[in-house]
Structures are given as C-alpha cells and as structure tokens.
Amino acid sequence: MRDEAPVRLDRGRYQHAVTPWDDDEWRRDARAWVADCIAAHGLRTAGEPTVRLRPWSVLVRVPVEGAGRVWFKANPPGSRFEGTLTAALARRAPDHVLRPLAVDAARGWSLLPDGGELFRDALALRPVAPDAWEALLRQYATMQRRLAPHTRQFEELGVPGARTAELPALFDELVERGTAPGREDRRRFAELRPRLADWCAELAAAGVEDGLDHGDLHEGQVFHRDLARFTVFDWGDAAIAHPFMSLQVPVARACERHGPEVGARLRDVYLEPWTADGATGRELRRAVRLAWRLSALRRACSWLRLFPGAADATGRAQSAERLRELFAEPPL
Structure with missing residues (x-):
C-alpha cells in the first residue's frame, strides 16, 4: 500500500x-x-x-x-x-x-x-432472535470479570479513568467548561449535584469494583460466529469505569429491535456471571439502575475527550444533551 x-x-x-x-x-x-x-x-x-x-x-x-x-x-x-x-x-x-x-x-x-461478519449485518440480513443478544452479553460479562485483575495495567496503557468515585468531580468539570449553556440547564444541574454524589457513593459501595468498560458496545462493534460467539472490537471509547455502564448501549439497541420487554431478560443474563461474588440479584439490579443513569456522564466525558476542541456552541450542545440523560429514569 x-x-x-x-x-x-x-x-x-x-x-x-x-x-x-x-x-x-x-x-x-x-x-x-x-x-x-x-x-x-x-x-x-x-x-x-x-x-x-x-x-x-x-x-x-x-x-x-x-x-x-x-x-x-x-x-x-x-x-x-x-x-x-x-x-x-x-x-x-x-x-x-x-x-x-x-x-x-x-x-x-x-x-x-478481518473479524468476519458484523453482528449488525446479520441483523439486517435475516431474522435474529433476542437469544443472540443474550449470548453476546453473557460472553461480554464473562470477559469483563476475567479482565478485572488487570485493571491497573490497562490504566498504565493510557486507558482514561471515569471511576465511580471520580464522577462528581468530572460532572463539575463539564459544567464549569460550559457544557450547560443555558441558565435553566445550569439551575437543573446545580440541583442535581447532591443526588448525583449520592448515586455515585451508593454505586461505589455496591460491591462491584470499577473495571474496563467498552463504552459503545453496539451491534456495529461486534463480529459474530454463528450468532453464538462474539468478538468485540473498536475499543477507542473504553475507560476504567463501573463495568455495568457497558449495559446501557446494547440493551437500548436490542429493545429498539425487539421491544422493551426484552430489556429485563438481557439485564439478568448479563448479571448472571456477577452473582458468583455473593451479591444478591436485587443488589445487582439496583447497581444496574445506578450505572445506567450515570453512564450518561461517562459518555459526555468520552465525547469531550475524543473532541477536545469542541468548545463551540455545537460541541457544548452535544455534551449537554448527554448530561440531560441523567434526569431520565432508567427503564430497568
């Protein structure tokens, strides 16, 4: 070439x-x-x-x-x-x-x-049952757990941090940089700040350590073999964050295709490997709700990291849109 x-x-x-x-x-x-x-x-x-x-x-x-x-x-x-x-x-x-x-x-x-056929292409070409999403999330959770002991090494390689305990400070930084361009946004974010700190403290105490989060685990970032074995690629949005933050993107995409009724099942399949540490299903589901909401902040941080020069009105609007997702109640 x-x-x-x-x-x-x-x-x-x-x-x-x-x-x-x-x-x-x-x-x-x-x-x-x-x-x-x-x-x-x-x-x-x-x-x-x-x-x-x-x-x-x-x-x-x-x-x-x-x-x-x-x-x-x-x-x-x-x-x-x-x-x-x-x-x-x-x-x-x-x-x-x-x-x-x-x-x-x-x-x-x-x-x-080359990794073969994209999961996205398989979904476009033929009917695919929600079972394929279940297999993807089960394998991804198993991989996250296998990688957990190596979190510090990944940080040393330059993977950015969005650790749960750091999220309130990251939120303050985003607001300070003008991410909330309007007076109403600034007021709402100021009112949200104490609750956000409480969510982060609760999630940090939930018993699942921060680890590797892919950051954008959708069907276009995954190759498949027979819709049963999956290869994850495109790790440019990755961060060291709460691992459950990975769940929001694939579950939302699956619900768009199969309806909201598949969301709870996908969540529970993803959580199955995490029960080995002794946490109850109820505790893990609560952690998912917290991580789902806080993943909006994680995505806002990622967007500004990849586009640090986006300080114009368009850039601020994009980041503010992500932060506004903090106000939405998680669907699971």
Whole structure:
C-alpha cells in the first residue's frame, strides 16, 4: 500500500473534516508502515484500498491475497491507547477480541485482521432472535470479570479513568467548561449535584469494583460466529469505569429491535456471571439502575475527550444533551 497506489475515499457526512490523511507526509508514512507490516506477515495486497475518514479516526480496508482483507486504524490523541489496549486484551481474553497484526503505540496506529461478519449485518440480513443478544452479553460479562485483575495495567496503557468515585468531580468539570449553556440547564444541574454524589457513593459501595468498560458496545462493534460467539472490537471509547455502564448501549439497541420487554431478560443474563461474588440479584439490579443513569456522564466525558476542541456552541450542545440523560429514569 505504497503512496502511489490509488485508493477509494469515503468521507461519509464529514466532507469538510480535516484528518491526518490530508497531510502528505503523514499519509506517506502511514501507507509505508502498512505495506511493511503486511509484508512482514507474508501477505500481499490484492486490490484497491478503501479509506474511511471520520473526525475520530482514519480506517483503511486493505484487500490481501488469500486472507480477505486487513484493517489499518489511526486513532486521535484521545484514543491513542486503543492499539496497545487491544493487544493486551488479546493476551488476556483471546477468545473475545481481535489480535492485532501490528501496533505503533506512539503514533496510535494498528493493523488488524478481518473479524468476519458484523453482528449488525446479520441483523439486517435475516431474522435474529433476542437469544443472540443474550449470548453476546453473557460472553461480554464473562470477559469483563476475567479482565478485572488487570485493571491497573490497562490504566498504565493510557486507558482514561471515569471511576465511580471520580464522577462528581468530572460532572463539575463539564459544567464549569460550559457544557450547560443555558441558565435553566445550569439551575437543573446545580440541583442535581447532591443526588448525583449520592448515586455515585451508593454505586461505589455496591460491591462491584470499577473495571474496563467498552463504552459503545453496539451491534456495529461486534463480529459474530454463528450468532453464538462474539468478538468485540473498536475499543477507542473504553475507560476504567463501573463495568455495568457497558449495559446501557446494547440493551437500548436490542429493545429498539425487539421491544422493551426484552430489556429485563438481557439485564439478568448479563448479571448472571456477577452473582458468583455473593451479591444478591436485587443488589445487582439496583447497581444496574445506578450505572445506567450515570453512564450518561461517562459518555459526555468520552465525547469531550475524543473532541477536545469542541468548545463551540455545537460541541457544548452535544455534551449537554448527554448530561440531560441523567434526569431520565432508567427503564430497568
């Protein structure tokens, strides 16, 4: 994939976004690195790469002979840890994640094998029962528990923190930065602050330690094998947070497809592995409600981390929208 080879560009809805790919030197270096890594694995390119440019990443699909395709990803500074985290996860939970072919930690680059069919594509092509979501969440919870002893290592790799005890201070920081642009928002957030501190204290005392939270576990971030075994990828939104915060996104997506009645069952399936530590179902369900609500704050922090320059009205509005979700009663 040398610089002179043609590529197809996909800018999606972000036609005017400036990305590293637009820098000639960066692009030459990236393409040379990909070519060298492909060759080091004894592979040869076989076709025109497709470059997907988004404000949060550069993603290149590279066809290779006999292996389908490989993927180059370049992360922005706010998620530069993703490649090294993925490599660490592959050592600790190889059945649940992709194993990178190469990682350049300093530049935030990684080269990944193809993971097969996306869960999202399976859902679009054929009827899929809620059982598939149950299998995904059961496997994901099992992986989280397996990874729990390595939380400190993940922090050392640069995974950002959104620990439960730190959330009130993070909330204050977001409000201070102008995330609440209107007087009414500021009033409501000020009134919410004592309750938020109480929720965080209760969740921190619930008996489940903070650990790795994927941050955006939807059907487009998961490969599947026979709708029974799943591979989770795209860890750029990950943080060290309460693990139950992972539940909001997949349960909400499943309910959109199958109706709200599947939510309680998915929650209970996810919680099954966590009962091994002695907590009762009632205690764990209460922790889910707290984590579900507080995950809105976690997502607001993640958004500003990935887009630190978003201090304009649009950026503040996006973050405020996430914070307003703190007022919504969790559906489970």
